[in-house]
Amino acid sequence: xxxxxxxxxxxxxxxxxxxxxxNVELGQNWAILGANGTGxxxxxxxxxxxxKPNQNDILVNEISMSAYSKKSLAKExxxxxxxxxxxYWGLVGEYVGLGRFAHAVGLWGQSESDQxxxxxxxxxxxxxxxxxxxxxxLSGGERQRARLASLMAQDPxxxxxxxPLENLDYSGQMKxxxxxxxxxxxxxxxxxxxxxxxxxxSRFFTHTLMVFKDxxxxxxxxxxxxxxxxxxxxxxxxxxxxxxxxxxLFVPSR
Amino acid sequence: xxxxxxxxxxxxxxxxxxxxxxxFGSVSIPIDMLFKSIRxxxxxxxxxxxxxxxxxxxxxxxSGALLAMSGCLLQTLLRNPLADPYIFGISSGASLGVLSAxxxxxxxxxxxxxxVGAGLVIILVAFIAHRGSDWNPYRLxxxxxxxxxxxxxxxSLILVLxxxxxxxxxxxxxxxxxxxxxPRSWAGVLMILIILFGVIFGRALDAMSLGSERxxxxxxxxxxxxxxxxxxxxxxAVAVVVEGxxxxxxxxxxxxxxxxxxxxxxxYLIPMSAFAGGALVVVADTMARSLWAPLQLPVxxxxxxxxxPILIYLLNKRSDVTS
Numbered sequence: 001x002x003x004x005x006x007x008x009x010x011x012x013x014x015x016x017x018x019x020x021x022x023n024v025e026l027g028q029n030w031a032i033l034g035a036n037g038t039g040x041x042x043x044x045x046x047x048x049x050x051x052k053p054n055q056n057d058i059l060v061n062e063i064s065m066s067a068y069s070k071k072s073l074a075k076e077x078x079x080x081x082x083x084x085x086x087x088y089w090g091l092v093g094e095y096v097g098l099g100r101f102a103h104a105v106g107l108w109g110q111s112e113s114d115q116x117x118x119x120x121x122x123x124x125x126x127x128x129x130x131x132x133x134x135x136x137x138l139s140g141g142e143r144q145r146a147r148l149a150s151l152m153a154q155d156p157x158x159x160x161x162x163x164p165l166e167n168l169d170y171s172g173q174m175k176x177x178x179x180x181x182x183x184x185x186x187x188x189x190x191x192x193x194x195x196x197x198x199x200x201x202s203r204f205f206t207h208t209l210m211v212f213k214d215x216x217x218x219x220x221x222x223x224x225x226x227x228x229x230x231x232x233x234x235x236x237x238x239x240x241x242x243x244x245x246x247x248x249l250f251v252p253s254r
Numbered sequence: 255x256x257x258x259x260x261x262x263x264x265x266x267x268x269x270x271x272x273x274x275x276x277x278f279g280s281v282s283i284p285i286d287m288l289f290k291s292i293r294x295x296x297x298x299x300x301x302x303x304x305x306x307x308x309x310x311x312x313x314x315x316x317s318g319a320l321l322a323m324s325g326c327l328l329q330t331l332l333r334n335p336l337a338d339p340y341i342f343g344i345s346s347g348a349s350l351g352v353l354s355a356x357x358x359x360x361x362x363x364x365x366x367x368x369x370v371g372a373g374l375v376i377i378l379v380a381f382i383a384h385r386g387s388d389w390n391p392y393r394l395x396x397x398x399x400x401x402x403x404x405x406x407x408x409x410s411l412i413l414v415l416x417x418x419x420x421x422x423x424x425x426x427x428x429x430x431x432x433x434x435x436x437p438r439s440w441a442g443v444l445m446i447l448i449i450l451f452g453v454i455f456g457r458a459l460d461a462m463s464l465g466s467e468r469x470x471x472x473x474x475x476x477x478x479x480x481x482x483x484x485x486x487x488x489x490x491a492v493a494v495v496v497e498g499x500x501x502x503x504x505x506x507x508x509x510x511x512x513x514x515x516x517x518x519x520x521x522y523l524i525p526m527s528a529f530a531g532g533a534l535v536v537v538a539d540t541m542a543r544s545l546w547a548p549l550q551l552p553v554x555x556x557x558x559x560x561x562x563p564i565l566i567y568l569l570n571k572r573s574d575v576t577s
Contacts, residue, residue: 050470074473085465087333089518098461102473154472 001026001190002047002077002158003059009039009046010054016042017211022219024158024207029184030192031201031222034211035235040194041082043211044160047192048079060158074102078156080147082163082194092138092146093131096121099153121149124179140167148176159191165200177204198239199249202226210234226250257522260515264526268533272315275540276307279547283307313437314539314553315532316445317494318504322531323448323524324490325505326512330459330520331483332391338506339491341395343402345500347375348492349428350405352499353412356420368496375401376488389480390466430501430554432539441493445528448486452524455479459520502554504531507561514568534561 002024009017016039024030034040045051047058049065057064060076068076088095099121100114122128125145130138135146144167151159159180165173181204183189192209195201201208201222208225210218212234218225228239231250239250277283283291283299291299324339332341340346351371355364383389383397413424426433452459458479461469466476494501508531509523517523538556545551 045467048471050467070470070475071473074471079471081467081471083465084468085333085463087330087463087465088460089463089513090460094460094519098457098464099472101457101461104457 001061003062004047005059006056007046007053007058008055009042011039011042016215017217018215020217022209024190024192026157026188026190027184028190028207029181029205030190030207030209031205032192032194032209032211033196033198033201033231033234035213038211038213040211041162044079044162044192044194045081047158048077048160049073050079071102074154074156076156077158077160078151078154079160080151080162080164082166084147086136088135090135091131092127092133092135093118093122095135095146096127096131096149096153099150099155102154117155118153121152124152125149125176141169141172144168145172157189159189159193161191161193163194163196165195165197173200180204198226198231202248202250257517257519260517261522261526264512265529268315268529271533272311272536275536276303276311278540279307279544309437310432310435310539310543311536313435313497314432314536316437316441317432317435317498317501318508318531318533318535318557319445319528320441320448320490320494320531321501321505321535322508322527323445323452324487324494326509326520326524326527327448327452327459327483327487327490328505329509330462331480331487332395333463333465334391334395335510336506337395338503339487339494340500340502340505341402342379342398342488343375343405344372344488344491345495346402346405346409347371347373348495349409349500350412352427352496353409353416353424356424357412357416365496369492372488372492372495375405376485376492380484394484426552427499429552430499430557431550431552432498432501433543433550435497438493438497441497444486444489444493448490449525449528451482451486453521455482456519456521456524459483459524460518498553500554501535501557503558503561504535507565508534510565511561511568514565514572 004023005021007020008015009020032040032043046053049068052066057066059065060068060073065073097110097114097118100110100118103114105111119128122131125148127142127145127149130142135143138146148164164176168176177200180191184191205222207220208222210225210230218230226248228241228250231239238253240253242249242251277285277288281302283302287299288303291297291303294300321339325337328337328339328341329335348368348371351367351369352364355361355367379394379398379401382401383394413421416424458474461472461474462476462479470476509527512523512526512530517526535553535557538560539553542551542553542556
């Protein structure tokens with residue numbers, strides 16, 4: 001579905017990750033792990049097509065990403081950036097409905113299926129009671145739910161999330177991650193998420209991309225590469241593995 | 255009140271207010287006489303209405319509509335609440351052209367030179383903002399403010415060096431003065447074009463207020479949209495400035511007033527700004543030409559005197575407006 005071949009992630013003049021190659025298929029749920037400033041955000045920006053790689057195009061459905069129009073690409077790959085400008089004056093329902101931009105047919109937008117998808121997204125993130133409130137008036141966590149809902153409404157084949165757990169309470173985090181695992185499995189989607197909580201990553205995700213400080217990377221199935229050894233190298237912090245029932249947990253030590 | 259009904263009521267009110275203003279002036283025409291003269295299309299009142307009042311109200315309305323929409327578009331483009339139609343120095347460029355025409359005693363060329371000055375500013379700002387890296391709101395706004403500051407220095411120089419008897423006319427023109435303005439059909443076409451643009455591309459503009467990164471990820475062709483918005487907003491400002499000078503505050507204040515009444519989607523915000531801005535300048539101009547009649551005040555003074563208290567009132571009423 002998404003093919004990355006010999007991609008360099010470059011910020012300014014510096015190559016943060018070199019010669020990156022991996023494939024994401026539908027049904028896979030990826031975590032992107034790495035220390036601060038290793039190029040994770042730049043990577044998801046490249047993967048979503050909002051910045052262009054210097055060379056070696058990224059392929060979506062075996063077609064070069066640059067061959068897509070902005071709208072048709074947004075139906076294949078959707079990114080929720082970590083930050084956005086807070087100039088939106090509308091209601092929560094309208095904010096989430098904006099996610100349907102790429103699907104709008106004709107001038108007036110908002111078909112019945114758009115409205116249905118919008119209300120499903122509001123419901124899924126438990127903010128339907130806020131849909132007539134102003135987006136600006138929401139708390140940080142409520143805002144984050146509305147943001148997540150807007151990418152759900154966009155309904156791309158591949159979801160890209162840049163640290164989406166920010167401001168969410170525990171119940172919100174668990175529900176969100178369970179929802180993602182579920183739609184990836186049942187609705188033929190794929191997801192890649194920049195995340196810092198390795199224990200959530202090992203529980204909910206099928207695949208992992210680790211981006212190291214020296215510009216190298218590891219990619220593969222979680223069970224194989226989520227080891228205390230790799231994580232210790234990744235974060236330059238020693239991790240011990242403990243078992244909690246069936247689940248492997250990693251505890252950082254000083 | 256829904257945004258649709260708000261748009262309809264503002265549109266109706268603006269048109270009624272503007273028509274009523276046809277009756278006001280140094281010669282006051284009662285409403286029955288007004289209708290009578292329109293029916294008969296003759297007599298002294300008809301001459302006043304058709305030759306003087308109506309064109310004046312029309313040019314005032316179009317100026318206000320263009321300025322308010324220009325300000326609204328630029329506030330979205332630059333993601334800056336302080337943006338107004340003159341932020342790039344378009345008015346300064348036009349002023350420089352017009353003032354040069356006056357100084358060098360070729361007033362017939364004043365409109366043409368105004369166009370040249372403003373056109374050069376539009377190209378210059380886009381060119382400088384684009385060099386080196388991509389243009390972004392930050393580069394664009396700083397470039398505009400710098401170009402504007404430079405031109406204003408030149409204008410001050412011209413004002414200081416020009417003969418004192420010309421100074422008053424120049425200052426009037428720079429404050430915005432519709433005394434010699436005429437309604438131009440191309441300005442009307444531009445006005446309708448921008449209203450249509452706002453209605454058709456309203457959702458893309460809504461998405462732009464989340465920043466270009468988010469808008470791009472949603473599927474908006476941000477670059478193309480930004481160029482179109484930049485050009486339309488600039489042309490609107492030029493169309494007003496070459497006829498009526500730099501009428502202030504309309505472009506800054508009207509979009510905020512509309513937003514504070516609860517209309518935020520650009521699909522409604524742009525047309526409503528047009529109607530409200532049009533009505534505001536019509537009222538301001540009517541006051542400017544009748545309060546001290548036969549002395550005429552610059553309309554730019556009145557727009558500020560009316561618009562500023564309204565905005566401050568709404569700002570106080572809505573304590574939740576932060577950031």
